[in-house]
Amino acid sequence: MSIFAYAPAPESRAVVDIAPSYGLFIDGEFRPAAEDKVFPTHSPATEERLSEVAHAGAADVDAAVRAARTAFGPWSALPGAERAKYLFRIARLIQERSRELAVLESLDNGKPIRESRDTDLPQAAAHFFYYAGWADKLRYAGFGPDPRPVGVAGQVIPWNFPLLMLAWKVAPALATGNTVVLKPAETTPLSALFFADICRQAGLPRGVVNILTGDGSTGAELVAHPGIDKVAFTGSTEVGRAIARTVAGTHKRLTLELGGKAANIVFDDAPIDQAVEGIVNGIFFNQGHVCCAGSRLLVQESIQEELLDALKRRMETLRVGDPLDKNTDIGAINSAEQLARIRELAAAGEAEGAGRWQPASCELPSQGYWFAPTLFTEVQQSHRIAREEIFGPVLSVLTFRTPEEAVAKANNTPYGLSAGIWTEKGSRILSVADKLRAGVVWANTFNKFDPASPFGGYKESGFGREGGRHGLEAYLNV
Template identity: 80%
Template sequence: MAKKKNTEEPVTEKRGALFEYAPAPESPAAAGDIATSYGHFIGGEFVDSSGSEALKTVNPATEQVLAEFAQGTDEDVERAVAAARKAFTDWSALPGSERAKYLFRIARIIQERSRELAVLESIDNGKPIRETRDVDLPLVAAHFFYYAGWADKLDYAGFGANPKPLGVAGQVIPWNFPLLMLAWKIAPALATGNTVVLKPAETTPLTALRFAEICRQAGLPKGVVNIVTGDGRTGAALTAHPDVNKVAFTGSTPVGRAIAKQLAGTRKKLSLELGGKAANIVFDDAPIDQAVEGIVNGIFFNQGHVCCAGSRLLVQESVQDELLDALKRRMATLRVGDPLDKNTDIGAINSAEQLARITALTEAGEAEGAERWSPACELPGTGFWFKPTLFTGVSQAHRIAQEEIFGPVLSVLTFRTPDEAVAKANNTPYGLSAGIWTEKGSRILWMADKLKAGVIWANTFNKFDPTSPFGGYKESGYGREGGRHGLEAYLDV
């Protein structure tokens, strides 16, 4: 009998069509009404700026202007600090259990409005909705819940009997985790009885201003939280203000260094959480597939806009080829595109300026002889985008191995022995974080003792919890945020 001709396509050719993801967009309308212009939040009210200059915030995925907001002046900062100073007397006198009620209320409102806040964060920042919805917002609420629990237990925090608040805290936060960095700073400050003047980043002010609405909704006493928008000029006026008792800054190392010089010789308490160039170290006994997921999460989460990103991969020579093959296959599955699509893995770069920096440093990597690789992917025609990128043949002298790129770019180096891995991992001016991948618990402990980093993950990466302190050494700053340790920065001990 004649053999029937097989007219079906091979399964390998069908697979791509079978597993295509249909668009799953979140509605931008869920973000609620975005005003055409915003002033400051001072003394419990939204007020106009004393100046006429306005800045614009844009959607990084579309370059569409979302809103105008005020450029804070010295006079605006003066008003905000005065409001915080006036509120401090009554707020600090409240029993901790009463302050806790406000923090609990804020946490619950954040949970209730989490979809709205997650969408607004994605629109203003460019990060995927899957991250804002599943990572950022749950952590924001968790930090307020956690520090609400500490508010009436400060005597037992290990900082002596009857610790006192410092006064007015001036806080300056970055654009990579706008609402989460706000929570990291405001929650412990309020729990310990301080009042706050906060300046959000000039490219991502919208969720901070929406948080001001939440403060009003929670009935927080007027002046306890004040928000003044603007660029670096506003931040400099806030950190320099003579009636600010505590300065907390998260951002770039150059700006942190300038703030430290500015505050030298004053009695202000200072904490700095700055840049990083973390090593993600993979030994030959590590589970390759698990390590690959950790590497991808370490550098491509939030477009690489993470101070503790695992931007340097140190892989043991004997498994380099196997690991890189698996990593490239995994990178080829990453979806770059609309941040509001629930299938998106990598969203938009936050700004044109940041995109230009990433581009310049990757071009420097190629010029210095490193080999660049990116998976095939089509980038949108408008907005700020960058493909997930891998560099091999990187030496410790390359700029891409030493400078913080703050983008989805991974530099690969190799090592032979644990001692060599430690030496290469520590060969950086930064000391914020590191990752270790191995099946040997003794090696994890030995490495952790040798690595000069404030946060070290073992067989995982980018895991955060409000009960755990976070911070760095060397040019990554000083002081800790999160956990019991995060209280100390806001107490006179």
């Protein structure tokens, strides 16, 4: 089969101006860290140094929390319609600066510009628009006649969707009258710092949003600070457990959105071509750096050969390379540490007897952090690649014969974040979805999100919901 060749279509880096260094955003202004500590941020595609950012310590966390506490009174006292105006302004500014932010996100994170441009930025703006609409309607949200804000929210976000995860957390917090201290991931701090500038451009009152850059120690200081009333965390299950232990026995409210090992279940009556596109989107979108990625493919035995042949043909067409090339399908792995984790688990898959397949046409760049899209067959439930979250472009294939076996295998995991079902029978969709222990179940699609739809998991995938009306509850005293 001949593969259509695409000429390079690079997005210009000139649309974004990255400063050589950035401070912490506290009480409406940028300032250096109290201890003058800094750390670099690099492009995972080229390993080039993009900038350096301040490393917040305990004194900086305390200053940010105090600023948020001071701002809380006036901000929470504003009528909802007035708070909504600020959220609308932020949403419009995100739209106006979307090209700039998309390039920045792809540079700092490694994801393809097509995904930053077409998914991350529109969704981030949509969340601020959506929660702006709720700001003056909270008494009608079903949480009582006079729901009140919790106070100061400490929010810690991951590196896989830096700006979008920021929007998921900041928008409902502000709409409900809370103030925020947010810590972005150590490897992807730049879009959060650009968002701080958007807050100033929108005229947001000082101290309502504060942004602290740093590593895990900064996040731990923020979570443990006695002035925090609400903790929201998205990230690994291991860190989520540590946060839960920290806040246990305190007044702090907690929501956790953690790891996943989603099952994508394909029945024998599924539309094969449509299912293949859903499988590819489910595991190779954002290099597999997705907590709800469909990393386990459960395919009915009678169509296994046909489906895998079609899937391999589709994988041969995936383009891996420069994240700023608009033709790129799979970008760079976010960090050297994450690449090492993916390689370790892929090697474990081979060692335990699974069959590894990668497209022969896939050539990886010589510089940066890269991993080819990978398919494992003959996978057993006991294999590490079937049990552990890889968080990379690696798909494990298992088979089943009956719907009951599919459900049993899908639920045989400590996680419970998402799942997918592919079949032409509506009754089967409803029956199987009802039995799956997953917070989100997609039918004949995968990785579809909307600000009005709640998202969250069961078991080791965390608790609480973000998005939709349900996402308001964690930020309200009801």
